[in-house]
Amino acid sequence: IVGPTLGGYLTEALNWRYVFFINLPVGLLAFLGVAAFMPREETRRRRFDIMGFAYLAVAVGALQLFLDRGQSAGWFESVEILLYVALMISGLWAFVIHCWGAKDPFVDLAMFRDRNFVMGLVFIFLIGMTLFSGLALLPPLLQKLMGYPVVTTGLVMAPRGIGTMVSMILVGRLVGRFDPRGLVLFGLGVTAWSLHLMAGFETGMDSHLVIWSGVMQGFGLGFVFVPLSTLTFATIETRFRGDATAMFSLVRNMGSGAGISIVTVVLARMSTVNHEELASTLTAQSAAVRETIPGLLHGSQLYAAVADALVSQQAAMLAFIDKFHLMLILTLATVPIVLFLRKP
Numbered sequence: 001i002v003g004p005t006l007g008g009y010l011t012e013a014l015n016w017r018y019v020f021f022i023n024l025p026v027g028l029l030a031f032l033g034v035a036a037f038m039p040r041e042e043t044r045r046r047r048f049d050i051m052g053f054a055y056l057a058v059a060v061g062a063l064q065l066f067l068d069r070g071q072s073a074g075w076f077e078s079v080e081i082l083l084y085v086a087l088m089i090s091g092l093w094a095f096v097i098h099c100w101g102a103k104d105p106f107v108d109l110a111m112f113r114d115r116n117f118v119m120g121l122v123f124i125f126l127i128g129m130t131l132f133s134g135l136a137l138l139p140p141l142l143q144k145l146m147g148y149p150v151v152t153t154g155l156v157m158a159p160r161g162i163g164t165m166v167s168m169i170l171v172g173r174l175v176g177r178f179d180p181r182g183l184v185l186f187g188l189g190v191t192a193w194s195l196h197l198m199a200g201f202e203t204g205m206d207s208h209l210v211i212w213s214g215v216m217q218g219f220g221l222g223f224v225f226v227p228l229s230t231l232t233f234a235t236i237e238t239r240f241r242g243d244a245t246a247m248f249s250l251v252r253n254m255g256s257g258a259g260i261s262i263v264t265v266v267l268a269r270m271s272t273v274n275h276e277e278l279a280s281t282l283t284a285q286s287a288a289v290r291e292t293i294p295g296l297l298h299g300s301q302l303y304a305a306v307a308d309a310l311v312s313q314q315a316a317m318l319a320f321i322d323k324f325h326l327m328l329i330l331t332l333a334t335v336p337i338v339l340f341l342r343k344p
Helices: 003-013 023-037 050-073 079-101 109-113 115-145 150-174 180-198 208-232 238-279 287-292 294-298 301-333 335-339
Strands: none
Touching: 003 150, 050 079, 050 238, 079 109, 109 115, 109 238, 115 150, 115 180, 115 208, 115 238, 115 301, 115 335, 150 180, 150 208, 180 208, 180 301, 180 335, 208 238, 238 301, 287 294, 294 301, 301 335
C-alpha cells in the first residue's frame, strides 16, 4: 500500500535508485522472519539439474531481451531480435527434451497433466499481461500528460493497494464458503468495470476518477488472485507443489513483461495514428480553426507549435485510452478459462 507513495517520495527527495535500495532492509527483515518462524519440513532432497536450469535460463533470458529490446530495435526487422527468438525457441525446446528424459529434472513435466494447474498458468499469464502492465504505465500518464508531481502520483495510486487489502481480507473468509470460480468471475467483473472507467480518462479531469478506478481495480484483483491460487493448486499432487509454485510465479512475471512490451508498442503506434488523424482535421475549412486559432491559417510558427503540442497531448491521451480498451478486452477474454477450472 505504501509502495507507490514511498517510491514517489524517494524519487523526489533522494534518487530513483533508492526505489530499489529500499527493498534491501525489507527483504532482509522478511528473510530473518522466515528463518525464525517458518516450520522446518522434511523434504526429499534431489540433485540440482544444472543443465535443465541452464536451458530454462537461456529461454527466459532471451524472451526478456526480446520484449525489452523489440520496440527500439525494430522487432523482426532486426537481426538482434531474430537471434533472441532463435535462442528462446532452442532453449525452450532443449529444456523440454532434457526434462522429459532426465532422471531428476529441474522441473518435473508430469505436473502439466493437471488441468487446473495448466489453466491457472494460462490465466495468470493473461492477467499479468493486462493488470501489471497497466500499473506500470499509469505513472507516465499522470506525470507527463496530467502534470502530476512524482509524490502526488504516488499518493493518488496508493488507494489501489487499500482496495486489494480489503478484498483479500474478505475473500479469505469467503473462499471456503463459496465456489472459488464465482469469486474469480466477480473479481474479473469489478476489474473490467474499473478498466471501463479508465477508458474515460481525459487530460483536464481531477484525481477523483483515477483514485476510484484504482480502488476498484485493486479490489477486483484481490478477488482474482486468492481464489485463483486455490483453484490452480487444488488438484495437483503434493509432490509437485514446490515446482508448481515456482512455475506459477515465473509465468506471472513473464506475462507482466510481455504485457508491458505490448502496451508500449500500442502506445507508440496509436500515438502516431491518433496524431495523424487529429492533425488532418486542422484544415482551412474547419470552423473551429477559423474561430479558435486563426493565426494557424496565416502560417504563424507560434500558433503551429502550440497546435502541434495540443494535438500531440490529445493523441497520447487517446493512445492510453486505446490501451485501456485493449486491457479490458484481454480481461474479458480470461472469463472462459475460469469455466475450465474444476471446483476443488
